[in-house]
Amino acid sequence: MRSIEAKGLTKEFKLYRSRPGLTGAFRDLLNRQYTTVRAVDAIDLSVDSGEVVGYIGENGAGKSTTIKMLTGILEPTSGVLKVNGFDPHRERESFVRTIGVVFGQRSQLWWDIAVRESFRLLQKLYRVPEGAYGSHMDRLIEVLDIGSLLDQPVRKLSLGQRMRCELAAALIHQPRLVFLDEPTIGLDVLVKENIRQFLRQVNQEYGTTILLTTHDISDIEALCHRVVMLDRGRIIYDGGLEELRQQWSGKARIRFVFGDRVSLRNLQQWAGEVADWHKEDDRRFIAQLNTMGETGMSDLLNRLTPHVPIQEVRLEETTTEEIVRRIYREGIRHA
Template structure:
């Protein structure tokens, strides 16, 4: 059985339609005239234990709304969800013990308490045995580099420090599932890499199941083996990264540094750029293996360096959405 399973999940939000003219307030109160926005529109997917899945889409696609239904914060309008055998909004306490959650723009830490005291409160709230709590805290302090600000009030922490604290808090009680909603937003390069390493380690070493929403494609490239892409509340793609790249960006680039500038002409590859002895060759690996192209270029020209460039995931997803709109 999947650890997380959503079927035909729908979430609608209703708001009173604004009125104009005389007696507009009275008509609004008594007419029940509402506007309905469907944020999630029949979403379905299943996540097996131990997977690390990127749940991606543009702003307003329904990502955060889905996560809030999985956590039990929101109740769906229709459809079903089970998380570790629990219906989240019906059994919120049981569900809470199975999940850790990190929202990039919100914190579960106590604002005026030192970080260490927030951890103690969470340990007691989830009834973590003292020995297990101490062991987990020591490990997270080391891996996430928390030692220098454990006794600092949360309100005085930088964004990167707070995010690391939130990650530790989310995993102190060892939930089997971790939801991450924009966990690296606004962070510097070093803080981002610490968080990525921590998440990758949780998944690889402890088998923690991770569902990640992010706009940072470096997070996805670094962590995710599978993507679920949504737009306007509907799933557009669910599968590995490689087939997506093959469909929407099949070409690769071979970048060659020549000993001296020369006009490069080889079959089955196009020169897309050339400057100061460096040449960018575009080719289709489905018909022209990279090894044979490298051998052909090396046989005809004096090559001092070369590299293969994969299409970036952000560009691939952008092409997919643009093709859909066009």
């Protein structure tokens, strides 16, 4: 079963364009000019139940617009969209009971009342039976460690404390699908890891589908096996995180510490076309391979070992953040 099925999903906005000067202002009163901007451009997106998918892109790529359509806040201009079997915009009342939403910079909790009372209000809104609510909330409170926060007003919570309560609020009705928009923004390392661990448990224990949008690539690496990358309203990559690394990792870098002093000129001569070199000192060098895979590294070691003792060698992998940055800088056509 699929949690999300979108085909040709498109959203256009009609923007007012003002003309310069006083004369232009008067003309705008009588005859306004508009321009159409396509924020999401005919994307196809399928997410199976139980998947954890990272949905990433630069500012203005169309991520937030997509999420607003998937959650029913915005109606698509065109295309076909089903989320949990519902049309999110037309069947909104039934649909919202099947999803949970956490926005890192917005709150669904009531600011001036105790956290416990916010949870009770959400229980009534989602029509969660008392028996199911009690046992489920006890579990959420224990795992998220928010028992000591229940009687405090939301406005008195730190950001990390509030985000843990926001996660509990989003899961009160045990939704089949959860949308997370920057859930760890502004949090310290320990709180981030606690939230990631909790999300992994929710996915494993309840089979909850998670769609995660974030600028923090470490969130993607910790939680997602699949990445959907958006640029200018179009999907430019949809596949596994490991496949993305392999496809875009580029040339490997190897850090060497030699047992004896060696000159850069000699290294270049011995290595030939296999690698380019950067010198740190007389014994420490970085080699950037000109060939991909383990073959290039083996070839380089075979060329060096007859000439100079190698004390330490370490392969430096390209981080996912570097890969994503390179894709947006160079374009997916270079993959």
